[in-house]
Amino acid sequence: MSQRPAIQLDHAALRRGDRLLWRDLTLDIEAGEFVAILGPNGAGKSTLLKVLLGLLPLSEGHALVAGKAPRRGSAEVGYVPQQKGFDTDLGARGRDLVTLGVDGHRFGPLGAAGRAARVEAAITAVGAKAYADRPIGRLSGGEQQRLRIAQALVGDPSVLLCDEPLLSLDLNHQRGVVELLDRRRREAGTAVLMVTHEINPVLPYVNRVIYLVDGRVAVGKPDEVLTSARLSSLYGTRVDVLRVRDRIVVLGAETEPHHDHDHFHDSDAGEWHAQ
Numbered sequence: 001m002s003q004r005p006a007i008q009l010d011h012a013a014l015r016r017g018d019r020l021l022w023r024d025l026t027l028d029i030e031a032g033e034f035v036a037i038l039g040p041n042g043a044g045k046s047t048l049l050k051v052l053l054g055l056l057p058l059s060e061g062h063a064l065v066a067g068k069a070p071r072r073g074s075a076e077v078g079y080v081p082q083q084k085g086f087d088t089d090l091g092a093r094g095r096d097l098v099t100l101g102v103d104g105h106r107f108g109p110l111g112a113a114g115r116a117a118r119v120e121a122a123i124t125a126v127g128a129k130a131y132a133d134r135p136i137g138r139l140s141g142g143e144q145q146r147l148r149i150a151q152a153l154v155g156d157p158s159v160l161l162c163d164e165p166l167l168s169l170d171l172n173h174q175r176g177v178v179e180l181l182d183r184r185r186r187e188a189g190t191a192v193l194m195v196t197h198e199i200n201p202v203l204p205y206v207n208r209v210i211y212l213v214d215g216r217v218a219v220g221k222p223d224e225v226l227t228s229a230r231l232s233s234l235y236g237t238r239v240d241v242l243r244v245r246d247r248i249v250v251l252g253a254e255t256e257p258h259h260d261h262d263h264f265h266d267s268d269a270g271e272w273h274a275q
């Protein structure tokens, strides 16, 4: 495990057109850290991941990923994109999807057998062995999501970027995915950066959160950021953060201009009004 931070952001800002998405984003993410990116629709969460993937330049400031300027196709970075369901007619198997994640140059010398062993290990690590050889279009959302994560991890990245990997999963599958990511960062020291609209499933695991709202940014431990005072100031309106048993409920942020209800179609929805 290396000593340098997995991700470094220094006064980073991003504009799209004449809109400022976020600015003054400064933080170092260490190897093995688990960080959640929170905020309403359109806040620039996916865009932040795209910067770290080297797909978009910053408007201001600096970013380093594994000690280097972000660049496309880096073997240091695994990526689970914001979900689109697979076509039910898709004949490819889960194993084929995971194989696509193997970097040919990196594992070239291993040959076909070494490559197949890597794929098998990644499939086993996410608990997808039982269905990896079935057509992926016919798997459940949770099964597909595990295979996407296996694809992102098969190249053994030091940084894993996940964009809403919990979307459309039931509570059990959400827990399964979060525990999988948590194990990975503990065992392999992979830094995990995860965009999510569902804070409660990740709350017990994340070290820090990055909260983006309308150009403003809050970074810190969940207990520091997810407070009524901090979120009220971030949203510019009264927001109440309630603790109900081990869960949190955020009320009052639904007046946020970019808010919409697209993400409210599961059992957790009513408990997370900040989105």
Ligand SMILES: Nc1ncnc2c1ncn2[C@@H]1O[C@H](COP(=O)(O)OP(=O)(O)OP(=O)(O)O)[C@@H](O)[C@H]1O
Binding pocket: 016, 017, 021, 039, 040, 041, 042, 043, 044, 045, 046, 047, 048
């Ligand atoms: N190519 C583009 N050119 C200009 N603006 C863009 C482009 N792509 C995205 N945007 C805008 O940038 C903003 C941030 O988008 P982004 O996808 O990062 O939001 P998000 O926080 O991930 O939202 P969601 O929760 O809905 O996924 C949005 O207002 C979006 O319309």
Ligand SMILES: [Mg+2]
Binding pocket: 045, 046, 047, 082, 163
């Ligand atoms: Mg997004």
